[in-house]
Amino acid sequence: MKTYKIMITLLSILVLTACDDFLDLTPISEETSADAYNTASQIEAALVGAYESFQSSEYYVWDNILFQDVRSDNNYAGGDNPEIFTIDFLNITPTHSRLFTHWSNIYNAISKANIVLERVDGVTDPLLTEERKNQIKGEAYFLRSYHYFTLVKLWGGVPLITSTIKSTAPGSVNIPRASVTEVYQQITADLELAATLLPDTYGSDASVNKARATAGAAFALAAKAYAQQPIPDYEKVLSNIQNVESSKANYRLINYNQLFDGNNYNNAESIIEVQYLGGNEGNYGPQLLLPPSISGDTWRKFVTPSHDLINAFDAQGDVVRKNASILFEAVQWVDEYWGNAAGSSIPFSYKWKEAGGFASSNRQYLLRYGDMVLLKAEALNELNQLEPAATEVNRIRARASLPDLTANQKSSKEVLRQTILEERRLELFQEGQRWDDLARFNQLVSTMNNLVEIDLRDGSTVNYNMTEAKILLPIPQQELDRNPALTQNPL
Template sequence: MKTKHIVLYTLGLSLALGTTACEDYLTLAPISEETIDNAYVTGPQLEAALTGAYETFQSSDWYVWDNVLFQDVMADNHYAGGDNPEIFAIDALEVTPTNSRVFGAWSSIYNGIAKANLVLERAPLIEDPSLSEERRAQIMGEAAFLRAYHYYNLVKMWGGVPLMLETVKSADPAVVRKPRASADEVYDQIIADLTYALDNRLPDRYGSEANVNKARATRGAANTLMAKAYAQRPTPNWAKVLEHADAVINSPAGYQLLGNYAHLFDGEHYNNAESIMEVQFLGANEGNWAPQMHLPPSISGDTWRKFVTPSHDLIDAFDEEGDAIRKNATVLFEQAPWADEYWGNAVGSEIPFAYKWKNASGWASADRQYIFRLADVILLKAEALNELNRPQDAATEVNRIRRRVELENVPQAVASSQAAMREVILNERRLELAQEAQRWDDLRRYGVALEVMNSLEEIDLRTGNAVNYNATASDLLLPIPQQEINRNPLLEPNP
């Protein structure tokens, strides 16, 4: 593979730190005394800190691409593709504590938490008449949402993790080394942060500009994350899932399913009515490098082997459902100038490419990941209704999603069975949300991850042998990075 040239959007935070002139430079205070305490003292500086907290979505590999690896590639939707041994290990469920992608994800997510903590700490202390109390409350609500979202990604992938709820003010190991909180404790903190965000006047909209409303934390985003957290935690609360899903569906923000599924991913309809929150890649020096990693030579303009190859099992799932609309929006078949061990062990074989991002743009694409969109919430509502023993109502919600892609309603015999509807909803989520970093969460939430992975019938064409994933309970969570265990002896590793 060619060297990966990545232009990551890094936002400069220009802080006006005026100092009094002094004739004798020896009387100047040490540079080290310019600390958080005197660097964030005005409203504009606080706004800049908040902007820096949002920037994690653009600069963190987890939110750009690695979440797809640890969701779709780790599950049954995609193969690793490419040539990276650490991604092959993710595909094979052989992730070790020394895998650098595990450490990169962990550290970049915690970096986002540190930025959110800074905003939450400084906002109450700023005495600037230009900062209204309403805006101060909104800023704190936005930061609380961001912290909750980062912890959500940590806890669902690693289980219990250390709760860092304030900025680090000391290098003392007794201060910075924290043990793992339990998964339930982390979820409790997520829910507390989201409750605070909703109580602190997060708006339904910030104005009339969609590129602002879809970029920032709103009540719709907070209620979506609340529904997902209540569903994903070790003991789900389905009544709460339903409550918060309904708050999104009935939001004054007016979220609506797009009439054309393909418009969600054609690069021409971002910040649309279905989008609740999305990463705002603009292209050029604020572009997304991930599409170049996936797209075929006819689009990417290069010939090296691409990553995240759709699996036979995913393609079969589309075909068995007769789901041509979502398949064509999600997958593109093309002859490849390399041999693929699953689709054709010869150069020139036709293979599928991940296609929900459609514009490579030389490592600087404007293609975006949705953080949340309405179809996910509707299917989550269906799941909650079904778990509350209301399968007929669940089928009604699923049918809303199916009608958009010209599929028939769920048969009545299926809609009357809670067990049958579980399978329908899980499959519907797969077809609707492939390549959107949802699949591994879904399989674990349904308690079928091991069964699904161990029942896959995948053949390595290089040997003709079946692939044995040998999935065990120890594969359900990512390992704690070895670098973190070495630094912090209080961290207990996952099995």
Template sequence: MNIKNFIYGVSILACAGLSSCEEQLDLMPISQETQDNAYTRGSQVEAALVGVYESFQSSDYYTWDNVLLQDVRSDNYYAGGDNAEIFAFDYLNITPTNSRIQNMWGNIYNAIAKANVVLERAPQVEDPLFSGERKAQVIGEAYFLRAYHYYNLVKMFGGVPLMLETVKSVEPEDIHVARSTEAEVYAQIIKDLEEALTRLPDTYGADASVNKARATKGAANALLCKVYAQKSSPDYDKVKQYADAVINSSAGYQLLGNYADLFDGNHYNNAESIMEVQFLGSNEGNWAPQMHLPPSVSGDTWRKFTTPSHDLINAYDALGDDVRKDATVLFESAPWVDEFWNNEINSEIPFAYKWKNASGWASADRQYIFRLGDIILMKAEALNELGNPAGAADLVDQIRDRVGLALVDAADRNDQAAMKKVILNERRLELAQEAQRWDDLIRNGVVLDVMNNLNEVDLRTGEKVNYNATEDDLLLPIPQQELDRNPALVQN
């Protein structure tokens, strides 16, 4: 059986239970006989699991929209381009009819449904070529993947419907599922990750291209670290516990000596990487870099999206952080007018540069799902919240030392409020364009203050942009199509 055809079939089976797929598929359930025939061998379950991982490459959310929602939506980047729905992210004017919101909801739930297929079918397979150890690993990987997808939903939308099994009926009471509370969703994520940890290995062997592609204990611990920090009632003892589990893992994660190596395209699956999307180029390429890179790199002359902001550039310059700035941003003249940087054609503007190879819409450039630098700073945040700002400063110093910056000021080292700001700023400079900023602002309770105090001037009018951020902007609206299809849903 052709594996791509099989994965496509798995995707259709998974999609059958989702309201977002109703326009495409007949919702009559596939017969039990067909399902039993489809999952009798370990190779079939392995192929289904590959289909779950494939969602990282095929979903617009994991390819690019996560950067729009984290960096463009915040103070890091402007929208650029010419797409009204993306400008809406920039100006905090996201409506329920924004098609990008609908697409990400559908993409992520489709991935969850594929994970549910594996979780249901893998335990039932009796195949001498499918060892008990490997079966356990497959189940652990599926638990991790379902948890990761729900994590992205809950931090964007708040409480969402929990779909924990494949749909076996098309009765309204079975497919019209109400939203669980945010606390219930986080509890399920934690439960799934605890199940995953009992089954996942630290590594799958010596091949980094496998260890960084698949869920491991390191990935599950990294996600638990972030989950316990991001939920409305954070538990910083747990954040520290799971950060330490990553830092001390037998997988041997280490900071790379050269920050720029993380993003040059030649050092993926490196020692700092915990998990990354495995774009390989060609027919398994990443199209997103073409959306960001300047004409000298992309080979085209149309206006690009995700333009670095004055506020981000000022933050790099204020700290003298040339190493991370040069790895993240490239200044170049642009054959178009940019309303924030210069209102004249062929003026120099900054371009997003953490992905550096366009490769004609088929780049091998990758997004890190987790890397050690992020987790070290999460531990610093936990230590500070637990009353140990000096310990937090020591961890920030590790990150700064790599890029040649001075240590944290002595006046800040024992000041919890000061260190909170230091850590937030350090995460901004370390992780720009890595889909982290909005979460960081939310977790620190400063979104409204940051967005409403930005001094960004539209050069077309000479007027300061009023982002007018309110509590209503903290979560995304539930897509209107989902509300129309599912009367059990309630809008944010």
């Protein structure tokens, strides 16, 4: 197991005399079940392994951008990968290799959290205090909830596995899909419990507080889950965000450019983020997106911003967020949407700004306060509090040097709802949010079918042929073959 930054930050606050034992620990997967979780350092190692899934699971590295931004109206596929083209054109089949990879990796992450929850109470090591046991439980509940939130948004109802599987008998491993409602009930119940077990902070070290689940992170994720569930509960969205805002962690908006300049991670706006250091503990995603002048190579890059997105920034006069998020550069390859000739200037996704040769220190925020501000605006609007909702939107616009909303932009609940959706698009581009937002606002089918994108090679308009069935991904065929209790999503 690599000694990731998150491992270092977790250990830095543990009052353990056995830290050296932890650093020398044989991977948990190689220990026997009888002796793997007897000491404080071993259960802490298991928890670190659960966090590590944010770095090892490809979905959380950059595929979340493919399935959220590229699959929606924010980006074209770019690059030369046929499977990414199918994501862009909404032609994803059950045999698409990324489906089974992500399904497997995310369930593996859930299994890691379940192991921690099952074993932590059995650790009798006096170095593991009751307070720390409760924190570990809260962290594991949060992690399990985060992964189930990912699964339910991608696939709808999925098997709910809340304990480790101890038998290979068909009745133990062939688990049917729970309903979407049941999955959300599990997510929110876990998060409500986690919030009671977790502290606002673990001390004064931001690299610890932003690496680990806190009460603020549990409240923030609960707010998102209550909004995204089939029948949103905006009262609970609002109450959870109010708990985020009253946290002793003192979350606040910071300068937008500093959010993404690579020099201000673990900042006051960050609620929780993946702790990439670079080098052996680096993020390979930026190398796939950044232009030749930064990446140092000349092959065609992925996740190209769309005309529709650029037009959305320009329509608002949003220079601050556009420049922080997108970089134009002339390239020698042919781009079928931006320039059907070598030497054309095309846009690049730019919230990651350092490539690092597939080993960047650039990070994704798992949760940040700016998202909460706009989600609060959404909740207030849906609860018919239009002026307070507009005030929250104006907070976000002010830091982007944009004027307050006009009377027309907030003239009715329906109009303000659309205004908030557009604001979220510009604020959260390249952060893996757009598909979910369109789904929550029930605008995926209309948005994709009304999208006008011209292929310059022949002047044709792209037909996305979006349907309700395409909102969810197909269950991966390999999993259907392995588990006959599963049923496929409509195709």
